[in-house]
Amino acid sequence: MSTEARKSPLLGLKAPDGAMARLSEAHRRGMFTVKGDLADPALITAVQTAVGAPPPQQRKYVAAGECGAIWMAPDELLLLAPYGEVGAKVRLIEETTRPGACMAVDVSDARAVIQVAGQGAREMLAKVCPLDMHPSAFGPGDVRRSRIGSVAGAVVQVSGSPETFELYCFRSVADYVWELLCVAAPEQSRIGLFDNA
Amino acid sequence: MLMIQCPCCGATAEEADFHCGGEAHIVRLAGDNDADADLGAYLFERANPKGLCFERWRHQYGCGKWFHLARDSRTMEIFGVYDIKAPAPPAEIVAEARRRIAARGLPEHSNN
Numbered sequence: 594m595s596t597e598a599r600k601s602p603l604l605g606l607k608a609p610d611g612a613m614a615r616l617s618e619a620h621r622r623g624m625f626t627v628k629g630d631l632a633d634p635a636l637i638t639a640v641q642t643a644v645g646a647p648p649p650q651q652r653k654y655v656a657a658g659e660c661g662a663i664w665m666a667p668d669e670l671l672l673l674a675p676y677g678e679v680g681a682k683v684r685l686i687e688e689t690t691r692p693g694a695c696m697a698v699d700v701s702d703a704r705a706v707i708q709v710a711g712q713g714a715r716e717m718l719a720k721v722c723p724l725d726m727h728p729s730a731f732g733p734g735d736v737r738r739s740r741i742g743s744v745a746g747a748v749v750q751v752s753g754s755p756e757t758f759e760l761y762c763f764r765s766v767a768d769y770v771w772e773l774l775c776v777a778a779p780e781q782s783r784i785g786l787f788d789n790a
Numbered sequence: 791m792l793m794i795q796c797p798c799c800g801a802t803a804e805e806a807d808f809h810c811g812g813e814a815h816i817v818r819l820a821g822d823n824d825a826d827a828d829l830g831a832y833l834f835e836r837a838n839p840k841g842l843c844f845e846r847w848r849h850q851y852g853c854g855k856w857f858h859l860a861r862d863s864r865t866m867e868i869f870g871v872y873d874i875k876a877p878a879p880p881a882e883i884v885a886e887a888r889r890r891i892a893a894r895g896l897p898e899h900s901n902n
Contacts, residue, residue: 651800666853667798723804738799738852739807745851 602705602767612778613713616771619706619759623679627670627686629695639689643682644672652736654749663736663749663761671747671761676701705767709774710757716786718758720777722748728790742773794847797871798855811846813837814858815878840864841899842887844879847871860887864900 601620608616629636631648641647645657649664661673674682679699686697709717719726724737731737733753740746746762762770792805813836819828837843843863848856856874860883861867869887872880891898 666855669853723807737801737803739803740851 599702599764602764603707603771606768606771609775609778611780612717612775613780613783614709614711614717614778615714616774616778617708617710618767618771619708621676621701622706623674623676623699623701624704625672625674625679625683625686625697625699625701626665627672627695627697628668629690631668631670633690633694635690636686636695639686639695640670640672642689643685644674649734649736654734654736654751656751663747665736665738665747671700703763704761705764705770707760707762707767707770707774708757709760710752710755712756712788713780713783714756714758716783717774717777718748718760719786721773722746724748726787728787741770744769746770792861792866792868794859794868795871796849796852796855797857797873798849799853801849801852803849803852807849807851809848809850811848811856814844814846839899840901841897842869842891846874860884862887862891862896864896865894 601618603618627636627640637647640662644660644662646655646660646662648670649655649662652664654663655661659675663671663673665671672682679701683697683699686695715726715728718724721742722739724739725731731750733750736747736749738745738747741748741760741762744762744766746760749759749761751757751759760770793802794805794808795802816832819832840863842860844858844860846856847859848854858872858874858876858879860869860879862869867890869890870883872883888898
């Protein structure tokens with residue numbers, strides 16, 4: 594595997610002017626998938642050591658400095674780390690868990706991460722995802738995997754103030770997701786769905 | 791549009807986030823049974839009931855896991871979800887389904 598990060602899948606695409614939320618790409622985000630029994634004490638310790646946080650609860654996200662963890666499925670986590678440190682962290686997980694009990698794979702180049710930040714972010718996401726984006730249903734630290742337009746993706750709220758969301762999608766469809774968000778973005782189209790929520 | 795609560799990840803999502811995997815609890819043929827008629831029935835013949843039915847579903851855009859779902863194919867009412875490994879519908883889900891179907895004044899299955 595190349596040690597150089599691949600080019601951004603969004604090269605040449607610009608953030609829209611006059612948008613209700615700020616769009617940006619979190620490029621060179623290191624990511625690795627861990628599959629196994631999330632209640633296994635050895636796996637919990639390994640995840641804690643690798644990213645500085647225990648496995649998050651169901652459909653939750655935890656951040657720890659430059660690292661983090663996203664709950665993807667009952668037996669799967671997506672762990673986040675600086676791009677260059679993923680290889681060492683994958684080895685750490687493999688070496689500190691029982692052989693065959695879990696699997697860790699570097700997937701840093703599999704997905705693109707798009708950040709949507711600002712007051713209109715929630716409404717913008719409500720337009721493109723079939724999710725209940727009301728603040729009472731989706732708050733900081735919440736994760737949902739669903740569809741973004743017509744492709745699979747995960748929505749993570751990483752911060753409540755200012756409201757910041759991260760969209761994880763496969764990099765092959767990143768330009769589609771970006772352009773979809775640009776269509777949903779114009780400030781004139783904002784109806785203030787969650788302004789008084 | 792059905793709203794389905796996935797028992798594996800707990801999320802309530804719309805039907806399009808899921809994939810229906812067809813009729814549930816189809817019993818495999820015994821290992822030494824290679825009769826054409828039995829194999830044909832096993833592979834292709836489905837009850838397709840009008841009324842209470844049990845299906846396998848997969849949360850394909852979410853956690854990716856399979857589960858079982860009990861619903862009424864007439865009213866689209868969902869009676870419950872349960873583990874994919876269950877060999878038969880749990881008694882409490884069947885009882886709940888029967889109670890709610892009866893409350894609507896419907897038979898468990900309609901003929902036409």
